Amino acid sequence: MVGGLACIAAGSIAGLFWPNPTRLTFLNVGQGDCAVFQTHGSTIIIDTGPADARSDAGSKIVVPKLREMGISGIDLILLSHPDMDHIGGTGAILHEYPSATLAVSSFFRHNHQLLEQLAKWGRRAEDVKWLGSELRGKIGEFNIRVECPPITENEETNDGSMIVRIADGEGSAVFTGDAPTKVEEEVEPLGDWHAEIMKAGHHGSHTATSQSWIESVRPEFAVISCGRNNRYGHPHKEVIDRLMEDKVQICRTDREGDIVFTFKNGRFVRD
Numbered sequence: 001m002v003g004g005l006a007c008i009a010a011g012s013i014a015g016l017f018w019p020n021p022t023r024l025t026f027l028n029v030g031q032g033d034c035a036v037f038q039t040h041g042s043t044i045i046i047d048t049g050p051a052d053a054r055s056d057a058g059s060k061i062v063v064p065k066l067r068e069m070g071i072s073g074i075d076l077i078l079l080s081h082p083d084m085d086h087i088g089g090t091g092a093i094l095h096e097y098p099s100a101t102l103a104v105s106s107f108f109r110h111n112h113q114l115l116e117q118l119a120k121w122g123r124r125a126e127d128v129k130w131l132g133s134e135l136r137g138k139i140g141e142f143n144i145r146v147e148c149p150p151i152t153e154n155e156e157t158n159d160g161s162m163i164v165r166i167a168d169g170e171g172s173a174v175f176t177g178d179a180p181t182k183v184e185e186e187v188e189p190l191g192d193w194h195a196e197i198m199k200a201g202h203h204g205s206h207t208a209t210s211q212s213w214i215e216s217v218r219p220e221f222a223v224i225s226c227g228r229n230n231r232y233g234h235p236h237k238e239v240i241d242r243l244m245e246d247k248v249q250i251c252r253t254d255r256e257g258d259i260v261f262t263f264k265n266g267r268f269v270r271d
């Protein structure tokens with residue numbers, strides 16, 4: 001399936017002379033994840049923020065932000081795993097940007113919550129791009145690699161969180177959804193995960209971001225996406241201590257709001 005994502009991002013060729021800079025934005029969606037990657041006129045979203053019966057970060061936060069950012073179309077929405085703090089905002093985003101392609105690990109093809117949500121969003125399962133275990137493609141000048149860890153029925157959805165790396169030379173970022181340490185260990189030998197920017201797994205929980213994973217990624221920045229005073233105590237002190245010991249700059253959405261990196265001279269620079 002090498003190159004499978006390149007087709008999705010075919011629109012990027014037309015955007016080669018797009019005046020807007022390449023930018024990676026971690027939106028402050030509270031206790032959840034939502035990252036927006038823009039390059040050469042292509043836009044990819046990795047996770048869509050949380051929603052519950054009372055509140056929907058998609059309509060309240062993500063869509064207004066995307067409008068403010070001047071985004072007129074979305075090429076691809078990658079959903080790391082079907083937990084509501086990662087997929088909750090999808091419906092609102094699809095309503096605003098109906099041509100976006102949804103891509104999900106094929107290991108969640110029969111996940112009840114996901115199928116229920118798909119019906120709510122007015123999407124059929126056949127409309128989803130179900131990703132196999134490994135995919136590589138291009139988004140503008142960036143290489144994108146996606147690993148979907150296999151998951152059995154008895155495992156938690158977190159265990160199937162997709163691992164995504166985008167890279168153009170030194171400018172690179174890696175996303176692990178809520179993948180626990182055992183998944184970090186599984187994917188470590190599968191290739192080069194070095195990234196300037198690491199989204200700390202599982203909102204900075206001690207279940208993720210092992211010492212070994214930090215050494216594989218060797219990040220300059222770790223972004224922790226979590227809600228202020230969240231009930232899980234994220235981020236956990238062990239993770240903060242590990243990152244600080246390795247002199248990784250910690251960026252937290254709960255304290256700093258949206259976290260924006262712009263690609264300049266081949267590297268991501270914090271705005």
Ligand SMILES: [Zn+2]
Nearest residue numbers: 032085178202
């Ligand atoms: Zn989560």
